[in-house]
Amino acid sequence: MKRVAKPVFFIVALLILFLTFTATFGLKGKNGDNSTTYIKGVSDIRWGIDINGGVEATFSPATTTKATKEQIDSAKAIIELRLTSGNITDYELYTDYNNDRIIVRFPWKNGEKTFDPESAIQELSATSLLTFREGGDYTTTTTGSDGQPVYKTPKGTTATNIILQGSDIKNAKSQMTQDQTTGTSGYEVALELSDSGTTKFATATANLQGKVISIWMDDVRISAPTVDAVISDGKCVITGNFTATEASSLANKINAGALPFKLTTTNFSTVSPTLGKTSLYAMGVAGSIAFALICLFMLFVFRVPGIVAIIALLGQIALSFAAVSGYFPFVPSFTMTLPGIAGIILSIGMGVDANIITASRIKEELWAGKTLDGAIQKGDDNSFWAIFDGNITVIIVALILMGVFGPTNILSMIFGASTTGSIYSFGYTLLIGIIGNFVFGVTCTRLMTKSISGYKFARSKWLYGGAKE
Amino acid sequence: MKVFNIHFFENRKKFFAISLGIMAIGLIFNIIYGTKLDISFTGGAVIKYSYTGTVQQNDVEKIVEDATKKEASVAILENVKSADGSASLNNVSISFAGTNSISLENQQAIAKSLSAKYPSAKFQVVESSSVNPSMGQSFFMKCIAAVIIAFILLIIYIAIRFQKIGGTAAGAMAIIALLHDVAMVYFTFIIFRFSLDANFIAVVLTILGYSLNDTIIIYDRIRENRRLLGPKTPYSVLVNTSINQTFTRSLYTAGCTFSSIACVFIVAAVYGLSSVTTFALPMMVGIMTGCYSSVCIAGPLYVMWENHKAAQRAAEAGSKK
Numbered sequence A: 001m002k003r004v005a006k007p008v009f010f011i012v013a014l015l016i017l018f019l020t021f022t023a024t025f026g027l028k029g030k031n032g033d034n035s036t037t038y039i040k041g042v043s044d045i046r047w048g049i050d051i052n053g054g055v056e057a058t059f060s061p062a063t064t065t066k067a068t069k070e071q072i073d074s075a076k077a078i079i080e081l082r083l084t085s086g087n088i089t090d091y092e093l094y095t096d097y098n099n100d101r102i103i104v105r106f107p108w109k110n111g112e113k114t115f116d117p118e119s120a121i122q123e124l125s126a127t128s129l130l131t132f133r134e135g136g137d138y139t140t141t142t143t144g145s146d147g148q149p150v151y152k153t154p155k156g157t158t159a160t161n162i163i164l165q166g167s168d169i170k171n172a173k174s175q176m177t178q179d180q181t182t183g184t185s186g187y188e189v190a191l192e193l194s195d196s197g198t199t200k201f202a203t204a205t206a207n208l209q210g211k212v213i214s215i216w217m218d219d220v221r222i223s224a225p226t227v228d229a230v231i232s233d234g235k236c237v238i239t240g241n242f243t244a245t246e247a248s249s250l251a252n253k254i255n256a257g258a259l260p261f262k263l264t265t266t267n268f269s270t271v272s273p274t275l276g277k278t279s280l281y282a283m284g285v286a287g288s289i290a291f292a293l294i295c296l297f298m299l300f301v302f303r304v305p306g307i308v309a310i311i312a313l314l315g316q317i318a319l320s321f322a323a324v325s326g327y328f329p330f331v332p333s334f335t336m337t338l339p340g341i342a343g344i345i346l347s348i349g350m351g352v353d354a355n356i357i358t359a360s361r362i363k364e365e366l367w368a369g370k371t372l373d374g375a376i377q378k379g380d381d382n383s384f385w386a387i388f389d390g391n392i393t394v395i396i397v398a399l400i401l402m403g404v405f406g407p408t409n410i411l412s413m414i415f416g417a418s419t420t421g422s423i424y425s426f427g428y429t430l431l432i433g434i435i436g437n438f439v440f441g442v443t444c445t446r447l448m449t450k451s452i453s454g455y456k457f458a459r460s461k462w463l464y465g466g467a468k469e
Numbered sequence B: 001m002k003v004f005n006i007h008f009f010e011n012r013k014k015f016f017a018i019s020l021g022i023m024a025i026g027l028i029f030n031i032i033y034g035t036k037l038d039i040s041f042t043g044g045a046v047i048k049y050s051y052t053g054t055v056q057q058n059d060v061e062k063i064v065e066d067a068t069k070k071e072a073s074v075a076i077l078e079n080v081k082s083a084d085g086s087a088s089l090n091n092v093s094i095s096f097a098g099t100n101s102i103s104l105e106n107q108q109a110i111a112k113s114l115s116a117k118y119p120s121a122k123f124q125v126v127e128s129s130s131v132n133p134s135m136g137q138s139f140f141m142k143c144i145a146a147v148i149i150a151f152i153l154l155i156i157y158i159a160i161r162f163q164k165i166g167g168t169a170a171g172a173m174a175i176i177a178l179l180h181d182v183a184m185v186y187f188t189f190i191i192f193r194f195s196l197d198a199n200f201i202a203v204v205l206t207i208l209g210y211s212l213n214d215t216i217i218i219y220d221r222i223r224e225n226r227r228l229l230g231p232k233t234p235y236s237v238l239v240n241t242s243i244n245q246t247f248t249r250s251l252y253t254a255g256c257t258f259s260s261i262a263c264v265f266i267v268a269a270v271y272g273l274s275s276v277t278t279f280a281l282p283m284m285v286g287i288m289t290g291c292y293s294s295v296c297i298a299g300p301l302y303v304m305w306e307n308h309k310a311a312q313r314a315a316e317a318g319s320k321k
Helices: A008-025 A069-085 A117-125 A195-207 A244-256 A273-302 A304-325 A338-367 A372-405 A410-415 A424-452 B012-033 B057-068 B104-117 B133-162 B167-191 B198-229 B235-270 B274-320
Strands: A027-031 A034-039 A054-061 A092-096 A101-107 A130-134 A138-143 A149-154 A162-165 A169-178 A185-193 A213-217 A220-223 A235-242 A263-271 B044-051 B072-080 B089-096 B124-131
Touching: A008 A304, A008 A424, A054 A069, A054 A117, A069 A092, A069 A101, A069 A117, A069 A149, A069 A220, A069 A244, A117 A263, A117 B104, A130 A195, A130 A244, A162 A195, A169 A235, A169 A244, A185 A195, A185 A244, A213 A244, A220 A244, A235 A244, A263 A273, A273 A304, A273 A338, A273 B124, A273 B235, A273 B274, A304 A338, A304 A424, A338 A372, A338 A424, A338 B198, A338 B235, A338 B274, A372 A424, A372 B133, A372 B198, A424 B198, B012 B167, B012 B274, B044 B104, B057 B072, B057 B089, B057 B104, B104 B124, B124 B133, B133 B167, B133 B198, B167 B198, B167 B274, B198 B235, B198 B274, B235 B274
Parallel strands: none
Antiparallel strands: A027 A034, A054 A101, A054 A263, A092 A101, A130 A162, A130 A213, A138 A149, A149 A220, A169 A185, A185 A235, A213 A220, A263 B124, B044 B089, B044 B124, B072 B089
16 A cells, blocks of 8 residues: 555644634734734625525516616616615625516625614615706715715705706716827716706706716715706716726616616515524534534544544535635635525535445455555545545536526526525535535545554554454 | 345335335325425415514404405414524414515505504514515426426436446436435425425435435445356345445435434424425435435346346247247
8 A cells, every 4th residue: 555654644634623723713813903804714704685684676667568678777776876875785686687677685784773674675676866966065975885985965055956857868878988189098978868958957057167066866976077068959978087887887877867667576585684693593503413413423433534534524614614705715705595504514414425435445344354554545446436426416416506596597597587596505515515525525534544544553453443453 | 344134125015115105195195285386486475573472363364464455374483482592482474375476565564553453562574575476487497497407417427327337227227216206305395284495496406416326326336246246146136235235334324414404404493494494304304215215216126127137038038949
């Protein structure tokens, strides 16, 4: 047998313990009042609405005619604006152009005392009120969830003097321009006004030349351009070093003010934060008991390979945590739901399969009269393909689960964007469990078993399931 | 070392009887109670409130029907545990007849009338869900498509994989074992009167993968033993030996997986988390039958098939003489 150097056992075990510790608790530094997260731990996991409490709703236009893609985009832009200005983070927003649906899902804010899901949904889908106002004065400023300042509630003349309303706007679109002198290209928003709007705007721009006319959506200021010239033909542009996204976002918002339909809520579901907390706590308890049971079982039945299996299992669980928390910079964090946690617990049970297959084979070889080294070698060789085969089938299933319940994929192109995302993370944790099983249950286990069997104290065959010597 | 020596093939009739018996019971339940699809598939609405004190089921039902002008049924669940512990709450769950979703305004009206009738009960929405029928149906179609795709992929995998281990016959038996497991999971939902929802799809798919894994490991051993024992060994001996050799592993793995998901079930049941228990219980059943079908159904069936073919060949050879 190719011997593995003795210290390898301790090196692998320490590495796994390090991974487990950091993946569980994360690494955080304190610099005065600011704590910086270097490595994300379990407390940084983004929980889904079934754990954090939250709202999921599907909005559709209240018309029988089909909405255009631009109209749906505008409606989406408004919902997005309301979410960010309401400082709601972690929201998910999908559109389904074929079926005229906008699906929004967001967790309940931390520390929110009153739980009023009905109003929260209504506020998001309320008919938007677009206004053009004199000046750009605001009462309060807060920071939105996208990090940008949010200017709220017009004040003074800005509050009283409304120049245009949503119905005065015919169309807004973003377009590319080229600076005449420098030749650099940029983006701007072109507005087209209705007849009534044209008259009103001509008067206002004549009075307010050089001053600000601000644009408001509901209670939030979305733009505050300065009037450069009198606009009498009902066509104007808003410039201001926009990027392509900024320009189209502003155009979408302005269009939403002139949407010909109201949004109705066709689907909604809500979960209270208390229920979610209870669920999370319960799953934590269940996971710990399951882990303890399996450790005891492996230890009593397989002895030394059992200890190895426990260390490998720790590594596998740590990998699952790491894969959802955003521990590795290249794996984005993942919204974790109850079925996702069930997936981790299930893979604790399935995860020892690789160890069980290998350890059983070693035991068989020992009873067949092989030497310890020979038995370990033979056990490893004989069991690899069985483990590999078994895992392939579960990988196929996990991928399909992710496909069906995931946000966007081939199936959702046929059947529309999905409303139920909680099973998605079950597929994901199942998949990670299998990958972890290969890394830890196969590779690390083999390294550790071979290296520990080099120690004198660990050379008794009994320790590997053989007969007492 | 303890080696099992169970006569799986000789006891096949018992195993088939057990499986068919359970399916028959499931079928009877199915005929009596029908198949309940969850509102996430059909459309419809349910709301669950928590409250303190006592409320009358009839009163709540009447309030809800007055507020929404819709037929509703009310179930009261008392002493639900929560994580912050001390006081356990009571829950009332309202489900509406039909497959139409209810509007936000309806839901607000219900909350308002309930608080008016029971000012001190502190009604709070625990969870609510209202699904539009057409969206439910398209979600249902998507789930069915997923199960079909999974089945096709697994059959392709079986076809490739079993070329080496027993060929078409073995592959066909593996598929029968899979269908057996799907039926068992389905009947678990029926017998416990859980409505079929996304959890059902998740459990079915997981069990498909899990059970096939078990079956493949047994057939792998059969192939290995065919080399070791020689071609003269009868199929019944070959298969029995192989199953017994892998039986320890099958038991251990099923036991570990079963006990970890059983922990989830027990804890979730204590805390009254129905969305978790309706997932964990069928999963427990599925893991048992996944292991059982590989050992007690797929193996003996395979022997029967090969014996049947051998008998046919012998008969043909006999008639030619």
